[in-house]
Amino acid sequence: MSVEEGKRLTGKVSPARVRRWVGQEWAGVRRSVHSACFEAGPERDTLVQSLKAAAAAIAAWAVSGWWFQAPMALLAPWTAIAMVGSTVYQSVRTGIQQFAIIALGTLWASASMAFTHDQTMAAMLLTLPFMMLLGNYRRFGSQGIYGATTALFVITGGVSSTSTVGHRLLETLIGAVIGLLVNAFVLPPVHLRSVRDRLVRLTRETADVLGGVAEGLREEDGLEMSESWHHSAGSLTVSLQNVSEARRWAMEGSRWNPGGRLRRVGPTPPPFAEDTRWGSVCTRVLALTRTLKTINDDTGLPPPSPDFLRLLSDVLGQASSICAIETDLLSGSAAGALHERRDAAFREAWSTLSSLTGTFHQQEPSASAVGGELLLEARRLMTELAPSD
Incomplete structure (x- = not known):
């Protein structure tokens, strides 16, 4: 390694950069904890699902290990944790997939142990290659890996009697049932609010990006910040993907879910047309910042006049205000006064x-x-911002 390369690598892991990264991560953790404790949103949903998964695992262990005194009680809480999915439908689908692959892993490993007369290494050679290939079958989804891991538990347990195999299947079934019941009847995830929450975040971030560009264009050397503007505009696509993901969860969350009757779910999500509308807005913002970045990068390209950039700044500032008003409307604030402000x-x-x-x-x-x-x-940005109402 050359001296220059060593200096470059050393600079990449400088103490100042490490401290800055730790500070950013700590700030992110604090924001997430605060949101989970004091605000309804994705962070709180994650907290609830995590605690439910832990409770399901404890209950499964209590039934299989403490009450039934099962010889392989670990399988029950392990299965229960995987059953507490993001939706009740996902729990049912996951439970079927997981029980099927675990049953196959248990039966195949037990048969291998019996065939090899409980020789661990020989049983692994007969079992693991096949179970790893079978686990990649698309019908098992993300649960395929459990076949190989279950087979390992069976083989390292060293016993392949019929009663032991039956115990392992029973323990798996206990964990699946407990996990499903906990997810379906203890604060069942509905996900209707997530669409609105993520749309609100998207509109707020769009307002911030447009406001930052408008403020920067009023400065004498404002175009030098065009790269950071374009980077911020690009991050809007991530928020837009989060909205699409929340919409998918909301649709899936209503399937086989008693939550609509057991929980107050609040207002219905905004219509799907809002997703399309704000996707177009994000595209226009990205195109604007890309053009501004091109002006700054290409020194041979003459920029528009200061008067043009000043008026463009005013337009983008007004667009930012409209996005802020849309954020308040989506949040459920007083609609009448906000509509008047938006029209003005x-x-x-x-x-x-x-x-x-x-x-x-x-x-x-x-x-x-x-x-x-x-x-x-x-002009396209203002056209896309125009509401359907």
């Missing part, structure tokens, strides 16, 4: 866009290319 912000934004169009026509021909692209994306 739209009128002001379109008026500013007219001024921006007039300034564009006064541009130098060399600056028309990027100016025209920025103007077009700004």
Whole structure:
């Protein structure tokens, strides 16, 4: 390794960078803990599901290990933990898959032990390659690995009698039933609120990105921050994917779920059209920041005039205000006053866009290319932000 490479690698793991990373991680943990304790949202849902999985495992151990005195009681809590899924439907599907693969692993390993006269190494050679291949069968989903691990438990247990095999299957069934009952009847996950929560986060983050770009464009050297703007706009796609994931969980969560009758689920999620609308908004924001980044990176490309950038900043600032109002509307704030504020912000934004169009026509021909692209994306952004109502 050269000296230069050594310095570069040393710089990558500098104490200052490590401290900064630890500080960021600690701040993220604190935010998550605070949200789980004091706010309804994904963090609290994760906390509830984690505690339910732990409770299901303890209950399964109490039944199989303490009450029945089962010889392989570990299988019951192990199965129960896997059964507490994100939805009741997922628990049922997971339970069927898991019980099937565990039963196959138990039977195959027991047969191998009997065939090899309880020779551990020989039984492993006969069992593990087959169970690993079988575990990749798509019908078993993510539960396929449990076949091989169960086979290991059986083989290392060293006994292959019929009664022992029956005990292991019974313990697995106990864990599956307890896990399913806990997930279905103890605060069953409904996921209806998650769609709204994640849409609110997306609109709030969009408002922050647009507000940051608008504020930066008012500064003399604001375009130098264009790379960070583009990075922030790119992160909106992650939030948009989270909305899509929450929508899928909400649809799956309503299947075979008694939660609609056992829990107060709150208002229904926003319509799917909102997902499409905000996906288009994020695309326009990403395109705007990409164009601004191109202006800053390409020194041979003349930027638009300061007056054009000032008016563009005003348009984006008004778009940020509209996104903030949409955030309040999705959060359930007073709709009447917010609708009036939103309509007023739209009128002001379109008026500013007219001024921006007039300034564009006064541009130098060399600056028309990027100016025209920025103007077009700004108009598209305001069109996408227009609500369906």
